[in-house]
Amino acid sequence: MSNEAARSSRTLPLLPALKDATLSALVACGLFFFMIGLRTEQGSTGALEITTRFETFAMLVALVFAGSFLRTLVFGRGPIPLGRAIPPSLARQVASASRFAAPALLIFALLVPVLFYQNRYLLDLGILVLTYVMLGWGLNIVVGLAGLLDLGYVAFYAVGAYSYALLATHFHLSFWICLPLAGILAAFWGVLLGFPVLRLRGDYLAIVTLAFGEIIRLVLLNWQSFTGGPNGISSIPRPSFFGLPFADAEGSFSWTFGLEYSPTHRVVFLFYLILALALLTNWVTIRLRRLPIGRAWEAMREDEIACRSLGINTTTTKLTAFAIGAMFGGFAGSFFATRQGFISPESFTFGESALVLAIVVLGGMGSQLGVAVAALVMLGGFELFREFQLYRMLVFGFAMVLIMIWRPRGLVSTREPSLYLGERKT
Amino acid sequence: MSAAAEPILTVDRLSMRFGGLIAVDDVSFVAQRSDITALIGPNGAGKTTVFNCITGFYKPSAGLIRLQHPDGRAYLLERLLNFRVAKVARVARTFQNMRLFAGMTVLENLVVAQHNALMRASAFSFAGLFGLKSYRTAESAALDKAHYWLDRTGLLPRADDPAGSLAYGEQRRLEIARAMCTDPVLLCLDEPAAGLNARESAELNALLKFIRREHGISILLIEHDMSVVMEISDHIVVLDYGVKIADGTPEAIRNDPKVIAAYLGIEDDEVEKVEAEVGL
Known part of the structure; x- marks a missing residue:
């Protein structure tokens, strides 16, 4: 050749x-x-x-x-x-450097609010990127590990957001109570979606999940009395620092710590909040991959019939993948609601599902680092080309084609085994 | 031959119809404990269909399949469907065109096979999530078992390689090792020697004899390779066009005129006689 x-x-x-x-x-x-x-x-x-x-x-x-x-x-x-x-020497250097990529990215993420404290725009962008990193990691459980092509992931994001908004506005529950409730509700809807699609795979599964995403959006749009319809839900309670609100008043966060009030405090808090949620998603995924359930997900992706011949209950295995993936989508949704203070069905269109799926596929299915890098590249790229509105999609599409020629299996395509016999061999 | 003649698997008047096609018609046979029972027959005789009925992949149209565990518990396999045959009744199987988890490593394939035991030990992932000691002990036991079977099948040096990168013969052995990791009572092998060369076939014979001798596990196998069948089987069941035509020891089967006719056809001078019988 x-x-x-x-x-x-x-x-x-x-x-x-x-x-x-x-x-x-x-x-x-x-x-x-x-x-x-x-x-x-x-x-x-x-x-x-x-x-x-x-x-x-x-x-x-x-x-x-x-x-x-x-x-x-x-x-x-x-x-x-x-x-x-790319010359092989450079490729080798890149490969050896990539071992430090994950810790370096994490340290950078932790330092962003310190480095860019004055730059509100960059902080907001950071929050947006981290939200998509979290969504990508959540979807990665369903698509990357369990191999179930889900085109309606935004449905769980919406369920999480509306759960938080409705619980917080009607029952005045705090964010930390609403967050697990929103996650549980999203997981419940994940199981509900899971049941009818148990027998489906590949393209057929994709179509049904796509429809499910649209159904959720249309229900939100038309159930005026419950969800507010196209007007959405406004004045959702903003997050507080464990009970201390971010405001220029007595008893607020800045007052308690003797700081001068600044609206940036809340943004920084939101940044660390979504960072913590994303890292929780990552930690749980990494742990689950090394547990029997995670290995069963991957085995199911490889061959479902062989799984059954080994006594693995593929029904519950699939449903847990849907439920856990949906739960993290729900967490991200309730964060989105508390950050925006206003939600409407417009935020939960198919475009969002497609974007999250593109992040997972571009990053390399199953790779945590790849998904994080892809989210950064995609959303960062969007922002970078905001000036050239006209050519944005053109450049974006061209870049996608190039990356798929260069790396057809995503940015990080190597699979790390969940356990080794290596040390026993020696 | 088994020491005590005690049936482990009793197939009683099993029939399987797909629409108008009768794939298996009223087949009955018995497999004794710690025996190697072979199921043979020409292509399309219904061997794999019988297998799929026994291992829960098909629900038979009629008939009973009774499995008796050494501790006396009995299961009616036709009532257990799907994964429950493997999980509850502990029947393991391999596939005619191997079904390995190709993207996962050899070791992972063997650990996935111990899913149910590990799932219980990890308290359905909760104990495992926080790395409790009980789970770590169970995981190390699972690795020990995987190590044992890797050693037995000669795959130890390939343990951390993707299963899809193994040579054909190694993949066949890995599938048997994976089935053994589920701790089966009955091991069902669908053409384990297909595509193996003479040396690999001999190794397979040794492995199957070892499994039967050391672990006392009964084996049911479908096989076309007569060197394997005749050498290791204690008992042979012959199917043709979905009907059982013979059942007995290898010597008896070798000399059975019906079996010879099914495999080799009939002699020229007998054709006239047969034609006369059917009225041509």
């Missing part, structure tokens, strides 16, 4: 390159003629008029031609050896 590529690049395959380029240009012609070459606009009389943009069309086709020509000329017809684009 490598010899072939090397040989073809030495002799410069002009003819095959021309052939490939012509083919690609023809396909581009067919695609772009109607999508870009023609454009309908409302004319002065109100009727639709066709305008043409043949220059743009010709430019794009020429671009495709040139790109395809160069690709075949440089790399030959085989797959692009992106792996070899």
